[in-house]
Amino acid sequence: MPGKSMSQPPQSGTRPVNALTTVSAPSHQGWLEQTLQLALTHRQQGGRPFAALLVRDNQLVASAVNRMLEAGDPTRHAELEALRTASQHGPLKGAVVYASGHPCPMCLCALVMNGISAVYYAFDNEDAAPFGFDSSAAYAALRLPLSPPPLPLIKLPSPIPAAALYGPQSHD
Numbered sequence: 001m002p003g004k005s006m007s008q009p010p011q012s013g014t015r016p017v018n019a020l021t022t023v024s025a026p027s028h029q030g031w032l033e034q035t036l037q038l039a040l041t042h043r044q045q046g047g048r049p050f051a052a053l054l055v056r057d058n059q060l061v062a063s064a065v066n067r068m069l070e071a072g073d074p075t076r077h078a079e080l081e082a083l084r085t086a087s088q089h090g091p092l093k094g095a096v097v098y099a100s101g102h103p104c105p106m107c108l109c110a111l112v113m114n115g116i117s118a119v120y121y122a123f124d125n126e127d128a129a130p131f132g133f134d135s136s137a138a139y140a141a142l143r144l145p146l147s148p149p150p151l152p153l154i155k156l157p158s159p160i161p162a163a164a165l166y167g168p169q170s171h172d
């Protein structure tokens, strides 16, 4: 930014970087934390505690939350909502999805079929199971092994515990 004072020593983001690296763009962890914040806000507003972002070339294309309760439609998972919105704005192939929770088989299928390159998520089925928000039963019923995964499925550290997102809310 023009006119910015440089009275402090440079910190991260001011090192010389290779061409095409966008220094100011969020990291995977940064995108995931935005996703978690969206899920938390949605839960506090009475929705189901799931959110997803679709990012292409490190640019946000779509952000979405789970609309099952509002729509009375069990297919309105956050990842599918993000795919629907993003498909209005360009190709999906090669995009990255950030999800608050590990995708269920329905969403994972749609992500694979549309060429999503990787999924980063915060909470896996084991984290979600104590709160009834896991999709382990569906994976077992479909006999879908996730080893090896059909696309990179990467769990990142969460700044909040699973209970903060999935546990009882203060107004319950």
Ligand SMILES: [Zn+2]
Residues within 6 Å of the ligand: 077, 078, 079, 103, 104, 105, 106, 107, 108
């Ligand atoms: Zn799903």
